[in-house]
Amino acid sequence: MYLPLLWQVVLAAAWVVSATTPTPTLSKRRNAPTRFVTTQDGQFKFNGSDLDFVGTNAYWLSSLNTDEDIDFTLGNMSANGIRVSIPENGTWFQLISNGTLEINNGTNGLQKLDTVVRLAEKHGLFLLLSLTNNWNPRPLFENSTISIQARDVTPGTNNSLPRGTLSNDYGGMDVYVRQLGTNTTKAHDDFFQDQTIIDAFLNYTTQVVSRYVESPAVFGWELANDPRCNSSIPSTPSCNPQVITRWHSTVAAHVKTIDPNHLVSSGNQGFLCTGCPKLFPRVPPPQTSATPSRRRAVVPKPLTKRKILEDRKAAFKRTRNAKKRTGGTSGGIRIRGRWMSTETRRQDDQGIGPAFDGSQGIDSEDIINIPQIGFGTFQLFPDQNVYGPDDPNLPAFNNTVEQGIQWIRAHAALGALFGKPVTLNGFGLVTQANAPFFVPFNSTQAPFGPDAAPAPTPTQQPFGVTDAQRDDAYTQWLQAGLQSGLQGMLQYQWSQDNLTAAVGTVVSPTVTGPGTVPTVTGIGVSPNDGYSIQGVGQQQVVDTIRQAAQAFGSDALL
Numbered sequence: 001m002y003l004p005l006l007w008q009v010v011l012a013a014a015w016v017v018s019a020t021t022p023t024p025t026l027s028k029r030r031n032a033p034t035r036f037v038t039t040q041d042g043q044f045k046f047n048g049s050d051l052d053f054v055g056t057n058a059y060w061l062s063s064l065n066t067d068e069d070i071d072f073t074l075g076n077m078s079a080n081g082i083r084v085s086i087p088e089n090g091t092w093f094q095l096i097s098n099g100t101l102e103i104n105n106g107t108n109g110l111q112k113l114d115t116v117v118r119l120a121e122k123h124g125l126f127l128l129l130s131l132t133n134n135w136n137p138r139p140l141f142e143n144s145t146i147s148i149q150a151r152d153v154t155p156g157t158n159n160s161l162p163r164g165t166l167s168n169d170y171g172g173m174d175v176y177v178r179q180l181g182t183n184t185t186k187a188h189d190d191f192f193q194d195q196t197i198i199d200a201f202l203n204y205t206t207q208v209v210s211r212y213v214e215s216p217a218v219f220g221w222e223l224a225n226d227p228r229c230n231s232s233i234p235s236t237p238s239c240n241p242q243v244i245t246r247w248h249s250t251v252a253a254h255v256k257t258i259d260p261n262h263l264v265s266s267g268n269q270g271f272l273c274t275g276c277p278k279l280f281p282r283v284p285p286p287q288t289s290a291t292p293s294r295r296r297a298v299v300p301k302p303l304t305k306r307k308i309l310e311d312r313k314a315a316f317k318r319t320r321n322a323k324k325r326t327g328g329t330s331g332g333i334r335i336r337g338r339w340m341s342t343e344t345r346r347q348d349d350q351g352i353g354p355a356f357d358g359s360q361g362i363d364s365e366d367i368i369n370i371p372q373i374g375f376g377t378f379q380l381f382p383d384q385n386v387y388g389p390d391d392p393n394l395p396a397f398n399n400t401v402e403q404g405i406q407w408i409r410a411h412a413a414l415g416a417l418f419g420k421p422v423t424l425n426g427f428g429l430v431t432q433a434n435a436p437f438f439v440p441f442n443s444t445q446a447p448f449g450p451d452a453a454p455a456p457t458p459t460q461q462p463f464g465v466t467d468a469q470r471d472d473a474y475t476q477w478l479q480a481g482l483q484s485g486l487q488g489m490l491q492y493q494w495s496q497d498n499l500t501a502a503v504g505t506v507v508s509p510t511v512t513g514p515g516t517v518p519t520v521t522g523i524g525v526s527p528n529d530g531y532s533i534q535g536v537g538q539q540q541v542v543d544t545i546r547q548a549a550q551a552f553g554s555d556a557l558l
């Protein structure tokens, strides 16, 4: 079977906006200027100075139809996370067919990525390049032998619209599993455990990574978008956080041998497992050399189940007392609906919750301590994940904001504990205006789209926050990130209009539903999977990001 696709890149180009003035103590030990981003004492360094960034993400960039569009978008500047799709005329980087791999280094292959990298250099942007994607729910073609159903692409049905989401046929781990897995029963974790697949992925990694070893535009490598045990193909019971940590260790070491110039990161969503054994246990740092980073005054404590539960209890007590003082009403009546993919939606308040109990198959604490991992990563998408129990004394929106702030602080503390920078690689809230476009990360359907089934729970409608709430939440999260010592934050996702439309690509003139909406024949907008800022308060979001960037001490290029 010919499966004409493979790959998914999340290229997050940040405008790296800040080169803050080093403190006197730091300037003494300033590095000689380097061409690449490095880390020192838990801080990103570039060209002899500290580096922090605020940016955004636009995964569709390298599948644009013309170089001018890429130039225009990069020049317009939004930072970009790219997803490479393989539509009919689109870009593809690797073909896995009948058990063999073929790298596409032609003009619709890696040369397209070359263009993105070259133009990023031209515009002074950094790119964070992701090597694969966890999600790929359904292939275009059915295979009854291995019980894999094809995605429904029948015109007029729920799945007919090109939503442009991460989950739609952008290749990824499950394509390797389907095509190369040696077991007859295909399992998602074959990607992490089957030596044939590991070898194939390392081979591919070699070819892509070696291409950009000398590029100053590459901020670093991301091993995968959202690696974890579950995906469209179930995992075997043997999949657990240690399996995925071990995979990270193997691949990170491999990338470092090919490209010693650039940092390597995970790309995982930041899920933790407080009770898991560690492959890379923490060695307590010497007490004398407290981290000199300017925003990290407090020596962090390890994250334990007991501490998390105690902190929550104390926070609930504070809000309860505050509520009593102010006379009761929690203010705000609208219940924000949340799309939830699992039964773990409602946690027993005594439990530690799915973000901390290892149930996602990821222990980002173990991963950040892998020697070749240069910095920690996490994400914040409250519409799709549960980050803590709701505080009964707070309105729904405040719970969303507050849980995000606690999540940010927990990860900043983890970075401080291990002496590595941490970046929030994606954060976003679905607004009411965007609800019809929203496609959950491992789905191909828009649950609130015009072609969706009637909402099962009408009280939760309209889904999403208001634009003003989104701006409020983004501002509070960016502030929390700044204050707690995160060194990078990327809003998800950028959008761009005035792009050249072409049949069969992500900017298509033939599509009339949510996804890609052309404005004029031949002109289209970038895909929207529910987090785009196109037409829904774009300027406010841009302003919020710019202000945060300025707070980092420099001008944003917006």
Ligand SMILES: *[C@@H]1O[C@H](CO)[C@@H](O)[C@H](O)[C@H]1NC(C)=O
Pocket (backbone or CB within 6 Å): 001, 142, 143, 144, 145, 146, 178
């Ligand atoms: C279905 O999968 C099996 C097992 O991997 C493979 O041998 C067969 O060629 C596949 N069939 C098609 C139509 O792709």
Ligand SMILES: *[C@@H]1O[C@H](CO)[C@@H](O)[C@H](O)[C@H]1NC(C)=O
Pocket (backbone or CB within 6 Å): 033, 047
């Ligand atoms: C590095 O710093 C030097 C000295 O401040 C400056 O002249 C140069 O433009 C910087 N290079 C880059 C790539 O920022």
Ligand SMILES: *[C@@H]1O[C@H](CO)[C@@H](O)[C@H](O)[C@H]1NC(C)=O
Pocket (backbone or CB within 6 Å): 068, 069, 072, 498
């Ligand atoms: C639209 O895109 C074209 C080609 O990239 C560019 O020349 C033109 O300036 C853009 N128009 C606007 C209004 O931004």
Ligand SMILES: *[C@@H]1O[C@H](CO)[C@@H](O)[C@H](O)[C@H]1NC(C)=O
Pocket (backbone or CB within 6 Å): 075, 076, 077, 496, 497, 498
């Ligand atoms: C950036 O894109 C927006 C939206 O398409 C457009 O309004 C704006 O003019 C562009 N800015 C530049 C500098 O091209």
Ligand SMILES: *[C@@H]1O[C@H](CO)[C@@H](O)[C@H](O)[C@H]1NC(C)=O
Pocket (backbone or CB within 6 Å): 088, 089, 503, 504
């Ligand atoms: C793009 O795809 C369409 C539909 O398959 C085809 O007619 C057209 O020739 C292709 N264009 C290019 C440039 O490959």
Ligand SMILES: *[C@@H]1O[C@H](CO)[C@@H](O)[C@H](O)[C@H]1NC(C)=O
Pocket (backbone or CB within 6 Å): 001, 098
């Ligand atoms: C797949 O590979 C096998 C063995 O290499 C070969 O016999 C077969 O013809 C190939 N099938 C296709 C469709 O290329």
Ligand SMILES: *[C@@H]1O[C@H](CO)[C@@H](O)[C@H](O)[C@H]1NC(C)=O
Pocket (backbone or CB within 6 Å): 101, 102, 103, 199, 200, 203, 204
């Ligand atoms: C490695 O990649 C090369 C070039 O695409 C290909 O020819 C070779 O078969 C690959 N090797 C393996 C083991 O996948």
Ligand SMILES: *[C@@H]1O[C@H](CO)[C@@H](O)[C@H](O)[C@H]1NC(C)=O
Pocket (backbone or CB within 6 Å): 105
């Ligand atoms: C593409 O790969 C082939 C085989 O490895 C090589 O001969 C060719 O020079 C490459 N072309 C480009 C443009 O990189």
Ligand SMILES: *[C@@H]1O[C@H](CO)[C@@H](O)[C@H](O)[C@H]1NC(C)=O
Pocket (backbone or CB within 6 Å): 183, 185, 189, 190, 193, 194, 195, 236, 238
């Ligand atoms: C193959 O499947 C068996 C049974 O599910 C499992 O125990 C084994 O780990 C799998 N092997 C690989 C390489 O995935």
Ligand SMILES: *[C@@H]1O[C@H](CO)[C@@H](O)[C@H](O)[C@H]1NC(C)=O
Pocket (backbone or CB within 6 Å): 137, 230, 231, 232, 341, 342, 442, 443, 444
């Ligand atoms: C999405 O992921 C969840 C687990 O996080 C899983 O239970 C669900 O079946 C997945 N849905 C699809 C469509 O893959």
Ligand SMILES: *[C@@H]1O[C@H](CO)[C@@H](O)[C@H](O)[C@H]1NC(C)=O
Pocket (backbone or CB within 6 Å): 330, 331, 393, 394, 395, 397, 398, 472
């Ligand atoms: C809830 O959030 C809103 C908006 O940020 C804020 O004005 C209000 O004080 C918060 N309410 C509580 C009880 O914290």
Ligand SMILES: *[C@@H]1O[C@H](CO)[C@@H](O)[C@H](O)[C@H]1NC(C)=O
Pocket (backbone or CB within 6 Å): 156, 157, 158, 451, 452, 453, 454
């Ligand atoms: C979409 O799916 C729902 C059921 O999930 C169904 O009620 C609805 O009719 C479908 N819409 C279309 C256009 O097929």
